[in-house]
Amino acid sequence: MRFISKLSLMALMLSLAALLALPVAAQDDEVVVLPGDNIVLGFAASLSGDTAPFGIDIQRGVELAQEDRPTVTVDGVEFTVALDVQDSMCSAEGGQAVANRFASDPDIVAVIGHMCSSACNAAAPIYDSAGYSMISPSCTAPGLTARDYTSFNRVVPPDGIQGVLAAEYIFDVLGITRIATLHDGSDYGDGLVAVVIPAFEELGGEIVASDAINVGDTDFRALLESFAVLEPEMVYFVGFPAEAALLIQQFPDAGLDDVVFMGADGLVGTEYIEQAGSASEGTLGSAPMPVESDELDAFVERYIETFNESPPGPYHPNGYDAYNLYLNAIEAVGFINDDGDLVISRADLSEYLRSFTGYPGLTGMLSADGTGETSAASIGFYQVIDGRFELVDVLSVGGEEEDEEEDADDADEDMDEEDDSGY
Amino acid sequence: MSKGSRAVRFRGGGLGLFIQSPLHIVGTAFLLFLVYVAVSNIAAGDYTLRQFLQNLIFGLAQGSIYSLIALGYTLVYGILFMINFAHGEVFTAGAYSGFFTMYTFAQSGFLQENTLIAILLTFLSGTIASVMVAVALERVAYRPLRNAPRLVPLITAIGASITLQQLYLRLFGASARRFPDINLYILPDVFTDLECRVVDGVEQCLGMDIIGGIYPVEIFGIALRLRPISFIVFFGALFIMWALWMFIQKTKTGRAMRAVAEDKSTSALMGINVDRVIVTTFILGGALAGAGAVLFVIIPGNGQVNPLMGFFPGIKAFTAAVIGGIGNVPGAMFGGLFLGVAESVGPSLLGISNQLRDVISFGLLVLVLIFRPTGFFGEVLSEKKV
Numbered sequence: 001m002r003f004i005s006k007l008s009l010m011a012l013m014l015s016l017a018a019l020l021a022l023p024v025a026a027q028d029d030e031v032v033v034l035p036g037d038n039i040v041l042g043f044a045a046s047l048s049g050d051t052a053p054f055g056i057d058i059q060r061g062v063e064l065a066q067e068d069r070p071t072v073t074v075d076g077v078e079f080t081v082a083l084d085v086q087d088s089m090c091s092a093e094g095g096q097a098v099a100n101r102f103a104s105d106p107d108i109v110a111v112i113g114h115m116c117s118s119a120c121n122a123a124a125p126i127y128d129s130a131g132y133s134m135i136s137p138s139c140t141a142p143g144l145t146a147r148d149y150t151s152f153n154r155v156v157p158p159d160g161i162q163g164v165l166a167a168e169y170i171f172d173v174l175g176i177t178r179i180a181t182l183h184d185g186s187d188y189g190d191g192l193v194a195v196v197i198p199a200f201e202e203l204g205g206e207i208v209a210s211d212a213i214n215v216g217d218t219d220f221r222a223l224l225e226s227f228a229v230l231e232p233e234m235v236y237f238v239g240f241p242a243e244a245a246l247l248i249q250q251f252p253d254a255g256l257d258d259v260v261f262m263g264a265d266g267l268v269g270t271e272y273i274e275q276a277g278s279a280s281e282g283t284l285g286s287a288p289m290p291v292e293s294d295e296l297d298a299f300v301e302r303y304i305e306t307f308n309e310s311p312p313g314p315y316h317p318n319g320y321d322a323y324n325l326y327l328n329a330i331e332a333v334g335f336i337n338d339d340g341d342l343v344i345s346r347a348d349l350s351e352y353l354r355s356f357t358g359y360p361g362l363t364g365m366l367s368a369d370g371t372g373e374t375s376a377a378s379i380g381f382y383q384v385i386d387g388r389f390e391l392v393d394v395l396s397v398g399g400e401e402e403d404e405e406e407d408a409d410d411a412d413e414d415m416d417e418e419d420d421s422g423y
Numbered sequence: 424m425s426k427g428s429r430a431v432r433f434r435g436g437g438l439g440l441f442i443q444s445p446l447h448i449v450g451t452a453f454l455l456f457l458v459y460v461a462v463s464n465i466a467a468g469d470y471t472l473r474q475f476l477q478n479l480i481f482g483l484a485q486g487s488i489y490s491l492i493a494l495g496y497t498l499v500y501g502i503l504f505m506i507n508f509a510h511g512e513v514f515t516a517g518a519y520s521g522f523f524t525m526y527t528f529a530q531s532g533f534l535q536e537n538t539l540i541a542i543l544l545t546f547l548s549g550t551i552a553s554v555m556v557a558v559a560l561e562r563v564a565y566r567p568l569r570n571a572p573r574l575v576p577l578i579t580a581i582g583a584s585i586t587l588q589q590l591y592l593r594l595f596g597a598s599a600r601r602f603p604d605i606n607l608y609i610l611p612d613v614f615t616d617l618e619c620r621v622v623d624g625v626e627q628c629l630g631m632d633i634i635g636g637i638y639p640v641e642i643f644g645i646a647l648r649l650r651p652i653s654f655i656v657f658f659g660a661l662f663i664m665w666a667l668w669m670f671i672q673k674t675k676t677g678r679a680m681r682a683v684a685e686d687k688s689t690s691a692l693m694g695i696n697v698d699r700v701i702v703t704t705f706i707l708g709g710a711l712a713g714a715g716a717v718l719f720v721i722i723p724g725n726g727q728v729n730p731l732m733g734f735f736p737g738i739k740a741f742t743a744a745v746i747g748g749i750g751n752v753p754g755a756m757f758g759g760l761f762l763g764v765a766e767s768v769g770p771s772l773l774g775i776s777n778q779l780r781d782v783i784s785f786g787l788l789v790l791v792l793i794f795r796p797t798g799f800f801g802e803v804l805s806e807k808k809v
Binding site for chain 2: 052211217220252253
């Protein structure tokens, strides 16, 4: 009796093992593309809801890149590149759903995306276990490259840089010493505020209050009222347009009319101005800024010509670079096997993305540092002037050390300007 | 025997009202803790009377809108003993309809010329849209299940809620729409120093802007910043609730509603058309939600209309209805105001993060349910209702 049960147990385990082995065998590390077939790249961003303008902006950047470079040539054979576009929203759930879909599709070579840090955070472990690579054009949460994900790469400077420079901008350039910080409880908001607070305090500034809201809240009056008591000179909010627009419109209720409102890259775009109307006038924002170049200017011009509007978000050149990096990677690691098929090893691809150096992208010179970071671009500071985000200043980590004196002069000048305009 | 006598003794004692079970001890301890935190916060000077008054006024305006929605839950529950979870989406319908009407007026210039008429028409369109959705819900989702077990319409209500949300999402898109800014100036002769601007070298004063304006006011030496709209919303909501109360108490249809709430089959025997009374109830609930929706989006700084906007107010209003005693009309009114004020005053009074605001609402619900399982105004349900 006992013997039989042991035997059946073993049989059961064996059959289980066989079952488990099946998908492993099917899900190869290598993608084989037959001649005439397309190389498929996954594209994931938020394409619905309040954050959709950012996602559509990135998608357009990728589409323009595809227009420029529709094919990859490996060993003299040309393959067309196709995109599989999915809406991963701006949430962990959305990121997870799309990541599972891509990771179970053996035709997808790699993924451009996701867009929001919470989606990236949820997606990265899934791509990790499937051996996929991702290049995010916009996930800026500092922790993403600190978690040893093998899949995660980004072509955008992390919020570590954005936060430190934002603190510097507020303190040195604007001359503001008392701020209240607020975030929307997302990975992105929490992460960026956590960088800004110590950086600002180190400079000598004072954080008079620090609080958080929930995505979907609509009534912030009591919260702003409690801020008003502490008399901050600025409210620094990291989040997305829906909540930011309500916040700024409720400023008068708490008597914060003269307090500066500043956001980060989640805010810099047309959606916020549309939602907040005239109340958005004067709002400050920061966003990773591509290094100025003629190519970039030409690109933006072409963007406006193609889509008949100025870019609704800041990340179109990052999408462009992500696409091109993949094509470079495929050209470098792909090979044609004996049957004339293109073989791309996902492991080699991932290896390439972690080790390439000196790719001159639209956003600046990109080089992998081995952890998934590739970009060290500057941070641009924007202000809503006459219903548009206008660039008012640019700071960068490297630049500041080289010519500190010049920067200090700049800062003084800027401060004078700000004084004139009523700060 | 001994059990009974102990209960009697407890009820007789001073604390007897509070402590009747171990749960009550936990509840009392928590209540005392909240009071302690609040008092120590006030004593430390972190909390000022000004802040309290300011938050109280925000809270009353917000709470009166909760009340209007909560009434829809309570009316339907009173008659059908089911929770209409799709009521939040009835609210959304009113907000969208109000938005489209007002947006058209704003684009065509009608709003600037005839502001008051535009606002009234917006209310009308919001109310009509909500009533239509509520009646359609009753007809499609609830009437076929009139005699089904009680859980069935409950699940249907959740399904209807999700269906409507997705429908709005497909119809109107996922992006939020911005309700137009409205300025309505009144009494330029009385408020001669408000809203002044210089036009062609001549100073013009338009009077008080009762929709978009905000004015510093000093009351008993406390400087407050008040929006006239807060008072309009509060008193408007009170008026609507008074009208509803009169309708239920004084009219024939109102009497029929109360009769059906008491006993459906007996009132049918008395010649009351039960189906018609139920439809009337949904019409009333829908109208209140529609009016509440327009009142909500018309407040400056609230004007964002999106497909999922009804969900949270719906849940909050349901909480308010339960706090007040579900099925009880004055209870829903009180519950809404109570919840609105608690949410607004709570976080800064207790000195906790604003993110925990919802914890306060739902924590209050738990506390109320511990001490008064039927809510503040809830009567002990007759056996038939249960």
